[in-house]
Amino acid sequence: MTSLATPEVQAAGPAAADASRISLADIAKAHGVRFLLATFVDMTGKPCAKLVPVEAADELENGAMGFAGYAAGLIGQKPQDSDLIAVPDLASFTPVPFIKEGLAIIHCDPYVDGKPWPYAPRVILKNTLARLANNGMQAKVGAEVEYFLVKKNDDGTLSTADARDDSPRPCYDARGVTRMYDHLTSISDAINGLGWGNYANDHEDAAGQFEQNFNYADALTTADRVVTLRYILNILAEQRGMTATFMPKPFTDRTGTGLHFHLSLWSGTEALFPAGGSPDDDGRGLGISSLAYSFIAGILDHAPALQAFLAPTVNSYKRTGATTSSSGATWSPRKASFGGNDRTHMIRVPDNKRIELRSGDGSANPYLAIATAIAAGLDGVEKAADPGAPSGPGESRPDAHLLPATLLHAVEALRKDPVILSSLSGDARIGAYYADAKEEEFLSWHNQVSDWEIRTYLTSI
Secondary structure, three states: OOOOOOOOOOOOOOOOOOOOOOOOHHHHHHOOOOOOEEEEEOOOOOOEEEEEEEHHHHHOOOOOOEEEEHOOOOOOOOOOOOOEEEOOOOOOOOEEOOOOOEEEEEEEEEOOOEEEEEOOOHHHHHHHHHHHOOOOOOOEEEEEEEEEEEEEEEOOOOOOOOOOOOOOOOOOOOHHHHHHHHHHHHHHHHHHHHOOEEEEEEEEEOOEEEEEOOOOOEEHHHHHHHHHHHHHHHHHOOOOOOEEEEEOOOOOOOOOOOEEEEEEEEEOOEEOEEEEOOHHHHHHHHHHHHHHHHHHHHHOOOHHHHHHHOOOOOOOOHOOOOOOOHHHHOOOOOOOOEEOOOOOOOOEEEEEEEEEOOOEOOOOOHHHHHHHHHHHHHHHHHHOOOOOOOOOOOOOOOOOOOOOOOOHHHHHHOOOOHHOOOOOOOOOHHHHHHHHHHHHHHHHHHHOOOOOHHHHOOOOO
């Protein structure tokens, strides 16, 4: 994320002594950075960090910053375990002076006892990308980050931060964008200043909902940028008295929040998804290669289990289970279908260069979502799987998987899918740990008595 982070920098482990290499301290000082947020996320996507003064950058780079992993969150540790050591990836260095003057974020790979910690989401994605590289391929990914701007009322309810943003069909409303001009342009200026290439800032389908787009990159960089953008959105919204939320379904009657990924495979500079010759050479009208079809087939085959990572919260299934919204559409697939430029499918093929995976929501951890989607697609490639003919607009094949109805259904699908269960650093125990945690999350919610139950059952008998 900065031209000063050169290829000579060793980012995979504690820094080796080498007087010729550019150090983290050198990079920070060149950018006028005084403090570093040494950041990693747990499996839920929560950003964990220590604020490190630049005077201690060498210690950070050499593996001296320890975290009590169990306290950090869902990351596979017990209270008695050795510290997580945050090892910074110098290529991820990101100055954020628009947050605080002299501050930068640097993404870290957690290590334990000198080895990358296999439960850490960033490590999981790097392991998946290494497996992909062993097959002679690399992944490029774009992400569409949607969010709501809300305020919390005195009674605990939520309202749209812009009180005038109350239309049932506000998508692309020029007036709504203009009223949020200061917020939207501050985010655009921030990410353009980082070189991400912001190219659009939209009012989305629900009142209070927005999306700000940036250019695609390699898979790891995009995942880092999603985490960084969420942090930027949170902080800059707070500074204006608002809350930026990525909760999938904060309002019952409105469209939910998605996190859509655009995926493509490459071999060096060669794009592997386009078919050769004319757009119809594949015989199915989408202009994509047999490898691309097999990648799609892998994702569709494993779709129910993937939803445990693409839609990882109880609230996620209020979005995917919705049948309508105030705008008339949910923009959320309910079956594992694929087709052309049609947003009702789980997998949309907008052109012959990429696919769009549309079943993820705002609560998804980008590292885990991308890692498991690639693992599923790679399984399809290795098996030369065929998804059949693409479905027409708004249609799906009769044998298409239904996506899980609740988080518990997704957990059950994950436990029955050995490919996805073993896709986290190649260890089924990590998948089982995640599944157990998500089942516990579901049961914690299920054990709470809700207002709906009081209204429905209090005097029903």
